Amino acid sequence: MKRRNLIVGAAAALTVGQLVGCARVDRTETGSVTTSPDQAPARQPRPATPPPVRALRSAASSRGLYFGAAIQAGTLGDSRLRSIVVRDCSTITPEWAMKWDALAPGRTYNFSEMDQLASFAARNGLAMRGHTLLWHKSLPSWAASALASSRDWAIIDDHFSKVIGRYGNQVREWDVINEPIEPNHGGRGLRNNQFYKAFGEDYIERALESARARAPRARMVINEYGLEYNSGYEGQRRLSLLRLLERLRSRGAPVDTVGLQAHLDLRKGTVYADGIYGLMRDIRNMGLKVAITELDVAEANTGLSVERRDSLVADETRRYLDIVLQFNNVLGVSTWGLNDSHSWLRTQRSSANRGLPYDREWQAKPMHNAILTAFA
Ligand code: G3I
Numbered sequence: 001m002k003r004r005n006l007i008v009g010a011a012a013a014l015t016v017g018q019l020v021g022c023a024r025v026d027r028t029e030t031g032s033v034t035t036s037p038d039q040a041p042a043r044q045p046r047p048a049t050p051p052p053v054r055a056l057r058s059a060a061s062s063r064g065l066y067f068g069a070a071i072q073a074g075t076l077g078d079s080r081l082r083s084i085v086v087r088d089c090s091t092i093t094p095e096w097a098m099k100w101d102a103l104a105p106g107r108t109y110n111f112s113e114m115d116q117l118a119s120f121a122a123r124n125g126l127a128m129r130g131h132t133l134l135w136h137k138s139l140p141s142w143a144a145s146a147l148a149s150s151r152d153w154a155i156i157d158d159h160f161s162k163v164i165g166r167y168g169n170q171v172r173e174w175d176v177i178n179e180p181i182e183p184n185h186g187g188r189g190l191r192n193n194q195f196y197k198a199f200g201e202d203y204i205e206r207a208l209e210s211a212r213a214r215a216p217r218a219r220m221v222i223n224e225y226g227l228e229y230n231s232g233y234e235g236q237r238r239l240s241l242l243r244l245l246e247r248l249r250s251r252g253a254p255v256d257t258v259g260l261q262a263h264l265d266l267r268k269g270t271v272y273a274d275g276i277y278g279l280m281r282d283i284r285n286m287g288l289k290v291a292i293t294e295l296d297v298a299e300a301n302t303g304l305s306v307e308r309r310d311s312l313v314a315d316e317t318r319r320y321l322d323i324v325l326q327f328n329n330v331l332g333v334s335t336w337g338l339n340d341s342h343s344w345l346r347t348q349r350s351s352a353n354r355g356l357p358y359d360r361e362w363q364a365k366p367m368h369n370a371i372l373t374a375f376a
Contacts, residue, residue, distance in 0.1 A: 053364055056088040056357070059375040063325070066332030067371070068129065070095040070294065073113040075342055076120055080362050084338060088357075091127040091172070092117065093293070093334055095344075098131055098167070099138035100159060107142050109162055118167055129293070129334065130171040130215075132223065133160060134207050135178035136193035144194050151198045157210055164214040173291060173331070175223040175259055176211045177204055181240045183233065189240025204244070205253040212254040219331075223259030223293055227279060228320065230272035238279045249286050257331065258283050259293040260324070264316050264355075266300035271316065276323045284329045292324060294336040297355035297367070298345050309354055314366035321374035333371070 060067035068091035075081050085092065096102050097114040104110070121128050132138070134156070139147075146155050164174070182191035190196060195203040208220050222245070226237045241258070248255050260279075264271065283290055297313045304312075324330055337343050341360040345353040357368035 053368070054372055056368070056371055056375075057090045059372050060332060061090070063375050065325075065330060065375065066090045066127070067375075068092055068127075068332060068334035069338045070131075070334065070336045071117060071120075072337075072342060073097045073116045076116060081339065082120070084358065084362060086124045086126070088338070089126060091129060091332065091334065092121055093129040093131045095131075095337070098163065099135065100133075100143065101138045101140040103163065104143075104159075105140055111166060114167070118170055121170055127172045128167065128170045129291075130163070130167065130174035130218070131293075132175035132178040133163065133211060134176065134195055134203075136191060136195070137179075139194055147194055147198045153199070153206060153210075156195075156207065160207075160210050160214055164211065168215045168218065171215065171218055173219045173221050173257060173259075174211050174215055175221045175293070176207050178223045179225060180204055180222065180244065181224055181226075181237050183236035183240050189236065189243060205248060205251060208248070208254045219256040219289065219291075220254050221257045221259045221291060221293075222255055223261060225261040225263055225294070227260060228262065228264060228271045228276060229268040230275060231268070234272070235275065238275060242279065242282050245283065245286055245288065249288075255288065257289040257291055259291050261294035261336075262292050262320060262324075263294055263296055263298065263336065264320055265298040266312060266316060267298065271320045271323070273319070273323055276320070277326075280324055280327045284327055288329065290324065290327065290330045292321075292330065292333040295320075295333060296336040296343060296345060298349045299353050299355060302350050302352045302354075306354070310366045313355055314370040317367050317370040318374055321371065325374055335371075 056067040068089045069085065070093040071085060072095045094114060094117050097117055103114060118128065120126075143155060143159070146152070164171075180191055180193070181189055183189045185192040187196070188201070190201055195207070199206065204222070212220055224237070224241055226234050227241065228234065245255065245258065280290065295317070297316055299309060299313065302309065321333070335356055337356050339358045339360065339362060340346075340354050340356050343353060343356050345355050354365065355367070357365060357371060359365055
């Protein structure tokens with residue numbers, strides 16, 4: 001595997017203004033930016049202009065890939081976030097708003113938050129990832145009770161019709177099933193979730209078929225985590241996923257793409273190159289595509305210097321991307337957020353976690369450069 005030197009230069013510490021200014025944003029949120037003479041700012045000494053940092057989306061597209069990020073509807077009020085998303089991303093993933101329990105915590109659907117994200121995406125020419133149709137953690141209690149008592153697939157079909165019917169023309173990839181694997185549950189490595197309890201393993205193929213029928217041009221994705229490190233458990237997860245995919249392919253089930261969440265974790269050591277390589281090779285040999293769907297890095301020790309912490313995060317990011325981007329069936333990379341202040345890891349690991357491309361002040365960090373150079 002070709003190792004590239006990690007380029008952690010001045011460019012890694014640019015503010016949004018510098019990123020947006022010197023990179024001359026070719027895409028603004030609402031049309032081109034103009035200033036009339038009376039608005040022209042008073043002449044200021046020009047700061048030394050650092051070399052422009054390439055937008056992540058253009059670096060990705062030079063490899064025929066997309067770059068995207070998960071976005072929370074509640075953060076769309078931040079103009080810096082909007083500018084950076086439009087500059088860096090060609091697709092967004094609703095971090096929460098499209099989930100079943102977000103749309104319909106009670107039986108009534110409320111699409112307002114998701115509509116905000118969809119409108120933002122449409123206004124700015126961004127695609128969306130459909131995250132996610134079935135997930136054991138986002139099934140609202142009313143639907144869980146109905147499924148348990150009636151085992152009526154119409155409940156699921158109705159949900160798919162509502163969500164795909166409303167957003168399907170903006171979604172290129174549907175995370176139809178999120179996290180179906182759990183080796184500790186027995187059952188051929190499948191999670192004994194509410195859907196499995198109601199319909200058995202067939203729920204996976206039925207869900208893929210129901211989604212395909214409603215979104216015939218989109219990619220049908222099974223999205224999974226915990227596949228990156230050298231442990232017996234993660235080895236079992238990789239094997240269980242591959243066996244599931246083989247069974248689905250042998251039955252002609254409409255699965256096109258495997259979503260690798262890629263929540264990297266420095267507490268687990270460094271990523272297991274042979275394990276990831278073998279997983280990618282076997283997925284490719286099945287004729288399936290891969291999307292890296294939720295890339296971020298959980299730190300092990302936030303007591304180190306910021307420089308050291310950022311370097312460890314960037315190194316792990318590069319290690320992982322260097323392996324998966326060797327494969328030509330990778331469609332794109334999405335990070336699970338852009339700015340550390342919005343990361344789920346703030347509650348799951350540390351409020352100080354620095355596992356995303358930008359810090360709280362929207363300065364691009366070495367992880368940003370690590371992704372850029374992995375695309376090079
Ligand atoms: O914003 C709402 C608020 O309006 C509402 O009053 C409140 C009621 O509980 O919920 C708030 O939403 C929270 C939401 O995050 C904010 O974005 C939800 O409570 C909270 O459960 C939700 O957590 C999300 C979690 O999935 C569960 O949906 C995290 O943000 C999100 O990062 C996490 O993402 C998952 C992926 O979907 C699947 N892979 C793992 C990943 C991390 O767990």
